[in-house]
Amino acid sequence: MLAILWCFAAWTSTEPVEGEIAARSNAAVKDVVLDKKRVAVAGRDVTFSAEAFSPEGRRDALSAVEAAPGVRLVNDETRLVPEAKPFIWSAERDVVRVTLAGSAPLPQVKGRLVEAAKAGLGNVEVADQMTLSRGAPPRFDAAALLLLDQIGKLKDGKITLSDDKVSLSGMARELGGREAIVAALKNLPEGFSVAANDIKAPPYVFQAYKDPVASTVTLTGNVPGGNVHADIAAAAGRKFFSEKVVDNLKDSVGAPASFAAVVVPALGALSRLSTGTLVVTDREVKLSGDALYDAAAAQIRAGLGANLPANWQYKAEITVKPPAAPVDNTVCQQLFADLLAKARIRFESGKADLSPDSLGLLDRLTETALRCPTANIEIAGHTDADGDATQNQALSEKRAQAVADYLVRGGLPANRFTAAGYGSTQPIAGNDTDEGKAQNRRIDFVVK
Amino acid sequence: MIMVHVAQFFWGWLLASLLVGFAMGWISVVQRGEGVTGAPGRALWALVGALLALAIGRIIPGRFGYWLDLGLVMFGLYLVGCAIGAWLRARVVARSTPPA
Numbered sequence: 001m002l003a004i005l006w007c008f009a010a011w012t013s014t015e016p017v018e019g020e021i022a023a024r025s026n027a028a029v030k031d032v033v034l035d036k037k038r039v040a041v042a043g044r045d046v047t048f049s050a051e052a053f054s055p056e057g058r059r060d061a062l063s064a065v066e067a068a069p070g071v072r073l074v075n076d077e078t079r080l081v082p083e084a085k086p087f088i089w090s091a092e093r094d095v096v097r098v099t100l101a102g103s104a105p106l107p108q109v110k111g112r113l114v115e116a117a118k119a120g121l122g123n124v125e126v127a128d129q130m131t132l133s134r135g136a137p138p139r140f141d142a143a144a145l146l147l148l149d150q151i152g153k154l155k156d157g158k159i160t161l162s163d164d165k166v167s168l169s170g171m172a173r174e175l176g177g178r179e180a181i182v183a184a185l186k187n188l189p190e191g192f193s194v195a196a197n198d199i200k201a202p203p204y205v206f207q208a209y210k211d212p213v214a215s216t217v218t219l220t221g222n223v224p225g226g227n228v229h230a231d232i233a234a235a236a237g238r239k240f241f242s243e244k245v246v247d248n249l250k251d252s253v254g255a256p257a258s259f260a261a262v263v264v265p266a267l268g269a270l271s272r273l274s275t276g277t278l279v280v281t282d283r284e285v286k287l288s289g290d291a292l293y294d295a296a297a298a299q300i301r302a303g304l305g306a307n308l309p310a311n312w313q314y315k316a317e318i319t320v321k322p323p324a325a326p327v328d329n330t331v332c333q334q335l336f337a338d339l340l341a342k343a344r345i346r347f348e349s350g351k352a353d354l355s356p357d358s359l360g361l362l363d364r365l366t367e368t369a370l371r372c373p374t375a376n377i378e379i380a381g382h383t384d385a386d387g388d389a390t391q392n393q394a395l396s397e398k399r400a401q402a403v404a405d406y407l408v409r410g411g412l413p414a415n416r417f418t419a420a421g422y423g424s425t426q427p428i429a430g431n432d433t434d435e436g437k438a439q440n441r442r443i444d445f446v447v448k
Numbered sequence: 449m450i451m452v453h454v455a456q457f458f459w460g461w462l463l464a465s466l467l468v469g470f471a472m473g474w475i476s477v478v479q480r481g482e483g484v485t486g487a488p489g490r491a492l493w494a495l496v497g498a499l500l501a502l503a504i505g506r507i508i509p510g511r512f513g514y515w516l517d518l519g520l521v522m523f524g525l526y527l528v529g530c531a532i533g534a535w536l537r538a539r540v541v542a543r544s545t546p547p548a
Contacts, residue, residue: 001468002526009461009522010515016457017514043514044454069453072513073506 014043021046021070028064032057033106035081035132044070049077053106053134084133089144091117091151092158093124093170098151101129102160104144105136112141116148137164139189150184153177157199165195172201175222176253204255206263206280208236208270210243210289217270218246221280225251228260235264238357239271241343256283258309269304271360272296274321288317292367295411296320324371329447332372336445339364345403345443352398354406362403365445366410378418378446379404384437385424397421403443418448458518465522469529476530477537496523 018041025039025046034050034057041047048065052058058078066074089102098117104110110130117126137143140161147159147166154177157170166188172178178201185194205221217240223229229251236245259280266285270278276289285304291297297318305314327335339361346355354362369377381396381403400419408414429436455462502508503516 002465002522005461005464005468006515006519006522009458009518013458013461013518014511014514017454020454020457042510043512044517045510045513072517073509 017044017070018042021068024068024070025065028068029061032061032064033108034061034078035107039065044072045075046071046073047075047077051081051132052078053081053132055080081132081134083135085135086163087133087135087137087140088160088162089130089140090158090160091144091148093151093154094156097125097127099127099129102131103133103136104130105132105134105140107132109141109144113144113148116145117151120149121152138191142189143192146184146188150181153181154199155202161192162195164192166192167196167198168194169196169198170200172199174252175201175204177201179254201254203281204252204259205282206249206259206278208267208278210240210270210273210276212275215243216246217243218248220248221250222252222255223249224253224255224259228255231260232263232267235357236267238346239268239360241361256312258312262308262312265307265356266304268356268359269300272300272363273318283311284313284315286315286317289319290321291318292321292363293323293370293410294320295409296363296366299409324367326373327371329372329375332368332375333445333447335368335371336365336377336447339368340443340445344438344441345399347399347402350395352395352402354402362406363410365403366407366412369407369412369416370410372447375447376416376418378420378448379407380426380444380446381419381421382426382428382440382442382444383424384440385427385431386437389423393421393423395421396423400443461518462522462525466525466529469526469531470533471529472526473530473533473535474537475533477534477541 021044022039022041025041025048029037029048029050034052037050039046039048046065046068048062050058050061052061058080062074062076062078065071084103087103089104090100092099092101098121100113100117104113110128110132113130114126114128117124143161143164143166147161150168151157151159153173155171155173157168160167166185168181172181178199181199182197185197188194206223207219207221209218209220210216211218217236219233219236223232229249232249233245233247236247262285263280266278266280266287269287270276270289272291273287273289274292276287279286285308287300287304291300297320300318301316304316308314343358343361345361346358347353348355369375379400381398381400383392383396385392397419398421400421404414404417404419407417424431424440427436427440428442429439431437431440499516500520503513503520506513508516
């Protein structure tokens with residue numbers, strides 16, 4: 001009778017008892033941080049398997065299960081999470097995906113890193129390949145979160161944390177990204193250091209395209225902001241006297257040193273071309289296009305390279321535009337007058353040195369002179385009425401001679417030119433305003 | 449001992465064994481069966497002792513261990529039921545029997 005009762009009792013109560021004990025055991029270790037936790041109950045015996053993150057955690061979990069009400073025996077199948085040595089964590093980015101790999105010390109740190117990656121990077125897929133390991137350096141999570149922030153500044157690349165050493169490689173998303181990352185790395189928690197930083201910045205590109213059909217010069221690409229941008233735009237305006245300057249430049253940090261000192265003369269060289277393109281990529285200057293005549297092509301090929309700062313390279317692909325058809329002297333005079341109506345030949349203040357800003361104009365004058373081979377040309381220098389008349393006379397002569405010399409260097413016979421100085425004796429405007437004086441300071445070409 | 453924590457699942461069966469024991473004790477006073485005595489009796493007690501030792505030593509694992517515990521508890525309550533039943537019945541019989 002009792003045996004039958006016993007059989008029924010065993011039959012009906014075993015599973016509820018096992019369920020209750022499993023629930024109580026799980027509740028007992030709910031707050032202990034463990035990985036791969038598993039509780040299996042047979043009768044009142046619990047087989048408890050888990051990976052603990054410290055010997056203390058393992059011991060605590062075990063005693064918590066042992067103390068759970070109703071538990072008779074605990075089969076200990078717990079072990080410690082493997083230790084990683086060195087402890088390596090990495091975040092790798094290609095354009096649309098961030099892969100977190102290596103070791104993370106605790107499940108909640110792992111979760112936080114994934115969350116931070118998702119939150120900080122917007123519409124980027126985050127792949128979590130991290131495994132849990134012991135042996136993380138102190139303040140690992142702060143360091144990893146900071147590095148994860150930097151991943152956002154990369155287009156592609158990899159950041160690796162090996163124990164307390166940080167290595168970075170890849171390409172910054174934007175100009176200045178490299179510098180921003182270097183600055184951020186200064187805030188790494190104590191004990192961490194940068195072993196290698198191979199982050200590359202995208203090339204710093206400045207382009208200028210001279211389009212003779214639309215009569216425009218289009219500036220595109222990067223330029224340092226503020227004064228440098230304004231200076232370059234102003235220089236372009238002076239050098240391209242008959243073209244409209246379209247400024248599509250974007251202010252960007254990260255320009256190579258001496259950027260303006262290279263770009264302004266390079267724009268001068270471009271202004272001498274009939275059509276052409278100037279591309280400044282990092283420290284390489286590339287100028288291609290058609291010069292107006294042979295001597296100009298040679299000067300442009302040679303000239304810019306010689307004046308570049310150290311570590312800069314100059315590549316010129318200059319061809320010569322086919323010569324325009326010859327014209328008679330009347331047309332020639334008209335062409336000179338048209339050119340000089342658009343712009344005046346400029347000199348250094350008080351001197352007879354030709355301004356670099358006028359090279360484009362001088363080349364066009366030379367080209368025009370080449371089209372009228374029979375014309376004898378008087379190059380007439382004029383000044384305003386300021387200062388001493390004798391000095392003005394001398395200055396106007398010297399300036400006229402400087403222009404004549406330029407034309408001769410361009411390949412024209414010296415005997416076709418007469419340089420004459422008239423001082424301030426032939427004003428074309430009043431000398432009582434600055435504007436009038438500026439008009440009076442001029443070089444005229446007179447075909448004879 | 450710790451079985452108390454899970455007794456909610458089988459207290460009905462424990463009560464049943466107590467009642468069976470009580471009934472057995474009750475009838476045993478007037479209708480005595482043939483007792484198991486001598487060597488087989490000792491062997492039986494030895495078996496109970498051995499099972500008790502196994503249970504206390506927690507030697508049998510898993511479900512069988514639980515069933516053993518359960519059986520022993522039920523057996524214990526059965527004996528308690530027997531004792532109470534026999535004692536009560538003995539008092540009833542003693543009172544109702546007129547003195548000779």
